[in-house]
Amino acid sequence: MESMPGRWMARQHQAGRRLCLILDGKHAAREPLLTVRHLPQYCCLYAETAVAELASTGPIILLLDQLGEPALVELLQHPQTNWGWLCSLPGDDLQGLARHWRERLLVGPAGSQAVYRIHDNRTLARALAHLSIDDWPVFLGPLISVYYWHEDRWCEGENPAPGEYPAPVPAPWLNTPNPQAQAILHANILRYLLTEHSERLAALVEFQDPRIWLAQVLEQARAWQWRGPQQLEFLVVRRLEEATQTSGIRWQPMQEEAPGDHFERVLKQWRRLREKV
Template sequence: MSEAFPRRWMTRQFASGHGLYLLLDSRQQEIRRLLLQTSDFEHYRILYKDTPAAELADNGPFVFALERYDDKRIAPLLARPEDNWGWLFSLPQASLPVWVEHWQQRLIIGTRPHQALYRFHDNRVLSRTLAYLPTEDMPAYLGPTLSVCYWQGTRWESSDNPAPGRYPLPASPLWLQTPAPAEQTREIRQLNAHRYLLAEHEQAYADLARTQPPEAWLRERLEQADEWGWQTPQQLEFLLIHSLRMPAHGIDAQWQVRPGETSLEHFERVSHWVKTMGGEATE
């Protein structure tokens, strides 16, 4: 991959007197080690430090100041943008603490007990969000950031913040409504289902794993839910629990969709049949 685009962007930002920074994903262990060894303490930040996600700090993103537009330390990253290692950005001089505070305020999304970490450091998240947000909503998202340079998936891109500054966190951030790709949605749903079964039905899930790969089994169950149109948490939970009780026998004929039956009618009929037959899942 050509480094020309990000290097030109870095040159312009540096020539304008802006501070240059790298936001780095924790998976880039080798580069992170090099940057930590060659950076003064005031030239990097651990983004999850002093936040509710502090226990994950070492596995979270780091931000590093780049003192030169031609910094050779990041050449391996620029040569492999498809690794999705993070993104580059510029700030007014001495504005890093404000930038860190801005993103830490946006780190936790959702309400208890359904909170999650917002992966703002992922260039794929940044790319989708900037493509989705109207221009007038970009400042509240980017905060003090002057400009960003990132891998869009097929090419390098850069975006300038139309009004850099301090912004409070909106009550309903528009960027959290950014549509997620179907593949990512499936991955997240499978991960959530996996965590649910581990937390609530650990023994039955462990027994299943002795006879077949749980990831493949779970993927098949979720594909079945898609086919039937069972998408609510109650429907998915019902299907997973009862499938877990009969992994070797498969779905009973009573579970199959009947002609002209809607997804809701199908679910209500099957759940009633299970209760009638004494098939309620109990542990």
């Protein structure tokens, strides 16, 4: 196996390290990889957690012994499918590795927790790019080296101090910016407008591209530091009304006016105008 990941795997093997694969459990390679392994050679990441009911389709961690096994070779030939990533351990303690990630798996307050998608190579890549090197050990734990696909190329990362670490609160990797967050916000707002304000949105379409219009409105929200859901909804809906009918709202902030005061003043102004209609 002379590919770039093959050379990385060979180096890890020569250094006496155990190779692991973190795999998206819904990938087609799951079954052929599990078929040739006994239970000590793999574990389901979601097992023994609050999302254990998803374990059968959730991510898995596997030890790699045969570097040329067909299912693995197929994965390495198609990294753009974002199936997961490779790593190396000092031994074969999969349970210790699973325990490390399970302690970092659920994020958010009780009752509204979300699953941290550590099995996704894009999540791993963004976290490592965001974290300082001092935070790598507490994030990667027992892993010695990681190897992953990111932005059309293979990347390698070396943990400066592998070991066991408690999960920090707050976890620094949860502040990693999501490059798709703005696109998701755009899509959600347009979906909301289509559902709740379809007539006005249809009127806007007649003379302006809604996507361009929304980008301009959200840029205004950014400049004014209106980040809250109520502030965004108010600005988008009122601006949509303004785009399709006349309005007397004076939007611009006053000199040295705080973002919160600016929003409250504009909101009161709109309420007064509505009372006159």
